[in-house]
Structure formats: structure tokens, C-alpha cells
Amino acid sequence: MKSNLKPLIRLGNTTPKECDVTPEAFFLNRRQFIRSALAAGLFSSPIAALADFNFSPNSTYRPNLKLTDSEHALNYNNFYELGTDKSDPPRYADRLITDNWQVRIEGECAKPQTFDMDDLLAFDQEERIYRFRCVEGWSMVVPWIGFPLSKLLDKVEPTSKAKYVEFISILDRENLPGQRFDILNWPYREGLRMDEAMHPLTLMTTGLYGKPLQNQNGAPIRLIVPWKYGFKSAKSIVTIRLTDKQPVSSWMAAAPSEYGFYSNVNPDVSHPRWSQAKERPLGSFFKQKTLLFNGYADEVASLYKGMDLKKNY
Template structure:
């Protein structure tokens, strides 16, 4: 099934693997990205499987209203201080319980994207967005290192750069930022390593050059600017679990039936909209992921 995108055109399949070529022209006149003229446009194709019929969030909202505590705790801090995130010669170490631990540079990671996809994923944190991530399934990367059968969890560790990143000069969290997934969650095809957004390479404020996207979980579960991925047999303690264990659990699945201790999660407010809407269980992806949690008490394991 071919998907018609309103905000940009899909590049011919023959051109996927040329994605590192910089196309300095705009992707389409409808995108308001003139403030970021140096970013490379990406070649990609639409994913025929996961295409919720949702209206895309305006790019100006997604690029200028961000959670990225390494760059500051205010929603306007990440775009303001994005230039302080240094992404040159980026590497991601994949280690732990695997047969072939490796260090991947960005060119290595982009080669894994043999079938690039665009997803309309929703991130919900009281406010919500529908944004077109470009990336590849995390499973493709993990398969490269051949996980051991004893590996039950995957831990993600983000950049630590106290010298340059203003948010890390304050101990609002125990840096570096850490997140975790169960192995079956990590291997699910909806779980991706994102390298692009709105048809271009990731902006720094959105977690460049590579970040995790898990669309059925709350947005804070998606670690940004990842430098280490570790396979382990023990459940990782995420940064938010460590910081506020009474409020944030390991799973962090979108569940409108489990209120946050300080607010209801039954409704969400899409960015750019005045009105709230009903929050969907698993963020609308129940048909795809509910089986991962069969027989689990979703109020206990929040």
C-alpha cells in the first residue's frame, strides 16, 4: 500500500542508500525549516505497516517545544542551546551479553538502514505530538551483535558532557541519562533508532544524531543522543525511576487508566490544539503490542 505524505515527497526506492548525500534544497515548500538550512535532506520511503490516520504536528511545534534535560529543563531550552551538543565523529558502543560487541560510527549505523521507513508516531506527555520519524528497527542493530540467550533487557545510555551541555551542570538527574527496555520490547518492529525527522536529519534538540523511539510508551522513555547500548540480564534502573520511583515505573506504557500521582492521564492535549482528546491505551498501538504484556497487571507494572 502506498502512502501519500502531505508534508514531503517519498524518494524513489532506488535511491535509499544514497541518504548520506547532502541535498541542500528544501524537502518541500510546506515545511517551515528555513531556520535550519544546513541540515541534510534524507532519502526514505514510507512504511506500509504502521500508518495511523493522524494529522501531523506542525514541524515548528516539534522542533521548538522539547524535553531534553541535558540542554535544560524548560521546553524552550533545547532549541536555544542545541548548538552546544557536539555530534561530530559520533559512535555508539553496543556491549554486554552478546557474542560480538561492537562500536558503530554513524556511517555504520546508516548502512543498517537498508530499508528506511517513515513512521507516524505519537509521543504523549500530557501534551502530544504526531511526528514522522525516519529510522530503522532497533532489532537490526541488536542482531549485529548476536545477543546471548541470557540477555533479558537492553539499557540505553545517553551523552555525558558536563563541559558543554548546560543542563548537565545541574544534578536534576543522575547523569548520564539512562533508559531500559525488556528484550522483547526492544526487538519489536515498532521500536526504532531514529536518525531523522520531517524528512531531514535529526535536529540536536530532538536527540541527534541517533535516539530511541518507542511509540506505545511515554515520550521520556525514548533516550536521546545515545552513546551506549548494553545487553543485560538485570532490569536497568532508568533515570526517572531513580529520580522519582513513586511516579515512574520501568514500563512507562501509555495507560489512561493509571493516573500519574499528580495528574490524570486520561486525556492529552495535542500540540497546537486548544482542546484535549481521549488518551488511547498503548498510545493507539494496542493491536500491535498488547500481546507483550499478556497476563501482566498493567496498574502494578506501570
């Protein structure tokens, strides 16, 4: 089904052509789909039992990009807690237990507190179509559902000492097969500068393709930072910590010469083992040029004014 939506924002300095992105093959009425999927037992995440998953499209973030086929987005995943192969996350999705999920926000804030999923779903949920670029060189265009991280952080009232935000993912060595091996120093950790965390594009994500977030995609709640490489968008988050010190992310700790703190999408800065100049959209044989800040330069370049983007990779 083709979208009749006209571009409402420009992504960086280029409005991509339809032929530059992966074709769309999925978009069903969300309520009808949820009822049918619940009846068939298709959802892997218990949070999907919320049949009334209310959200609204955000017209500001609906560019004229065709969506990646949901079969690719749901079945080609990096989620090392469930295994290192791209097929491991959907294969072992049922090992991720999301019952009674809570997210604790602590550190440099006046009102530290714990939120359950009912609290998090009480924020106005909106659908945003974002580009997503993996550091490995593949990309997709996905309709995420969630709410700005800034709204959540405002609830805890960050103090003037809060310069960075650290995200900590689930630790469950008993159930998650990938965590039985020291692939990374578990639990998974990521971080943002405070102004990056508070930027309107930064999204706490609870769903995609019109339905609740699936386990293989980081259920029940994950981060999406669309101008950075995908590994910056921590999955299955259990703790958010405000701090005055720059966090050391899991990939920085594992390979400091390859992964920096910022990890902004930059076609001019190669990974030590491959070029980042081009990317392959999932479902496409052909590669396309990668855009600076993943196409969001107009929105986020000012965050890095005066910085050497090659040095601060």
C-alpha cells in the first residue's frame, strides 16, 4: 500500500527518493491486527496483552519514505542477550521475560522513582517514522511508537549535576542464552549527553508497525536515537541513571578503538574494518549513500557545533 503522505520535514539536506529505501509491505488496521494476533497467540511479549494500545501518528515525523517490510525488521536483529546470529533474537524471543517490568530512574535528580509499564504507557504514545542505521552497514525505515525521553526525565527533575544519562538493560543470565557467554560485560550499557537525551527526536519506544514492541526488538521498552548508530539505542531498559560523568558504554569497553561515545552516523568516518560511506537497506540488493547524522543534520548538527566529528566519533 503506497503512502499518500507528503514530506512534512526535510531529513538533513536531502529529501530521499522512494527508490532509495526499502519497499513497504505491511500496514494493517492496528486494532484489528491486535485482536487477530491475540487470538492466534502471535505476540511474544506479555505487554501485547494490552489490546487497547493507543497511539497517534505524529505528523511532524512522517516523511515520504517507504517502510521496510516488517518481516525484515522483526526477523533480522542484533540483540546479543539472545544470541549473536541475526536469527537468534526471534528464535529465542520467548526467553525474554517481561512480566511486571519496571524502569528505575536514579542518580542526579530531585525525584528518583520507579515506573511500571502502565506508567510508561500513560504517556501520550505517538508513531514516528524514523531512519535506522546499523554500524554494520545495513539500514531500515521503521514506524516506531513511543514518547520523547525528555517527558520521562522531566518527571524526575534532573539536577544541575546531571550532564549525562546512562541506560542499563536487563540482566538475566538464567534465561537469556547470550548472557551465558561473556560476549560483552553484562548488563548492556549505553549513554547520551544530557542535551542529546532531551532532544525531541530521542524516543522511548514501546511499539513498532502498529503493535507493541516485540521481544526480539527490545521489548517492552527501548531507546531510539535516530541520528546515531543503532547500538546506541539500548533495548529492554531497566535502569536510567543521571550522572555527572560520561558513561562507558558496553561497546566502548569491549572495543575502544572501534566504538566511540558519540557514534553519530557519519559517512566520512570509516569503521576501522569497513567504510561507512554506503548502506544496504534491508530487503534491497543495492546500496545507497549514507547521510550525515543519518539524514537528521538539520535537527541535530547544532548539538556538535565546534566539535571535530572525526575525533569525537
